[in-house]
Amino acid sequence: MFIHQPVLLGPVMDLLRGRGEQIVFIDATLGEGGHAEAFLAEDPRLILFGVERDRQILERASRRLDRFGSRVRLFRMSFLDFFRSASELVVGSPQRIFFDLGVSMFHYQVSGRGFSFRRAEPLDMRLDNEKGFSAEQLIAASSREELRDMIRDYGEERYASAISAAIVAERSKAPIRDSQALARIIGNAVPPSYRHGRIHPATRTFQALRIAVNGELELLSATLPLAFESLAVGGRMGVISFHSLEDRIVKRFYQERNKSCTCPPDSPICQCGGRRRARILTRKPVMAEEAEVRGNPASRSARFRVLEKIA
Template sequence: MSASEFRHLSVMPKEVLAYLAPQSGEVFLDGTLGGGGHARLILEASAPDGRLIGLDRDPAALNKASEVLAPFGERAVLRHGNFAEANQILPMLGVDRVDGILLDLGVSSHQLDAEERGFSFRADAPLDMRMDTTAGQTAADVLESASAEELARIFREYGEERWAGRIARRIVATRTEKPLLTTGQLADLVRDTVPGGYKPARIHPATRVFQALRIHVNGELDHVAQGINRGLELLKPGGRMVVISFHSLEDRIVKQFFQRQAQSCICPPQLPYCSCGQKAKLEILTRKAVRASEEEIADNPRARSAVLRAARRLD
């Protein structure tokens, strides 16, 4: 995939800059670089000598970002990697702490639109779904090897699919005759399995199954939890963390983490004094979740589901 073919619209760019508040001389981590849109804005706002380290699991994203950020020269350092591994990658670059962290979670516009990636069932394509196409199991591998119980758990936990068990059993029965290798095969199977699958509906009945498989294949929720935990330790005092989520499971992890880290004491209320010794590490900057404006949603419909939360590292 050439860099020129990669397309990704950065969500809530004004809000990201407002909460990150980049200044000259500061160092930032963009853990989900994508096409480099947010990173470009951060580097512009932190001129003349702000620096940015950009990570992404998708080689196509890195290729595009390297073009977009080329004018910034050595101020932008890009690496192929998962943001959950930032605590290992940054020291290798001589960076111990950063002034700001951005995580724009989920899949990019390009990944959804690129038929060969298998994230969508708009066209019949290989069931891949990997953000990092160089490693790991594909969605087809999971459907071929996982038990009915495991598949049902995936669909239920990650997709909140009502008919998870029925769909899982149908997959296991079908694969004894022929493997499920394409998005069209899986979408048709789900539609044939769930009650009312052929009735006109606002969303296709396979939508939740595809979401669940994508989350499982990429270990997305585990990486969110690991990434924000490690990101907190990488922030300098006063450093800002901004996280954009696109579904409730991700947002719940971020919200609860911020709340826990903003507490100074977690002792039971009946204790007359604090014995836990916990000190608040974060100040929450977004009292309520921030959402995209109607104007932005009109230009970029995928921004409708975006939720932004921000926090500042305390001394």
């Protein structure tokens, strides 16, 4: 049974629907293949390259998309590694590139890797749990200042200082191994008004740990330029982000490609050739309508931006 509802499906299809002979579509964050399935079912000319970092979820997507046969090619790797080798992995230039960032409902509800603070699960949080450091290792090895900066910068958490102090005090008594224990420590570190606020008090800290463990912002910043280079002229790139840190990276990248001159502001003459490379198709990000948010609360924070390559 598939549990992840693809967000903003209507606008994503409207803005990324292909035209022309054969559409090469790269879904750089395949997840459970919800968006991918909709595109494949709608357009029999579409060839899908699906990239996914998480082995377990890729297996689910693979079963789901099996009926499309050779129109689907799957890659288990990070999207950065994929776009580093795109010229070898993809025949021709893709007309559509799509990112639906972050994690899937599968990670919260099924993976058992500590993404959710509602159950006691080992604090792993890696999307590719064969590489890198787990959240437990990160918590154990970071100084109080490092934890504070991480929780403040990646979680935009105003109580980062109190939370990091509480984590350091608790870990000196016993290692913090599970997600519920961490959530309890966070809950006890923040003021009661925050504890009973709109979002669970651990939400922002868990977001920060997940971003840090998976290097999410660095990967996104490094990947967008490579993805743009691989895109065909006339092709489109669409990104759904779920928090302001990601959205800012996407927005700045789009603005940069939308400008005619990209020389530093203090450069006396234009040296870049002054050629505009792209136009932004979404002046404001597309967001979910009320009905979608009611049916799928995860869509509340989704922001979708689309760029068209013109040169």
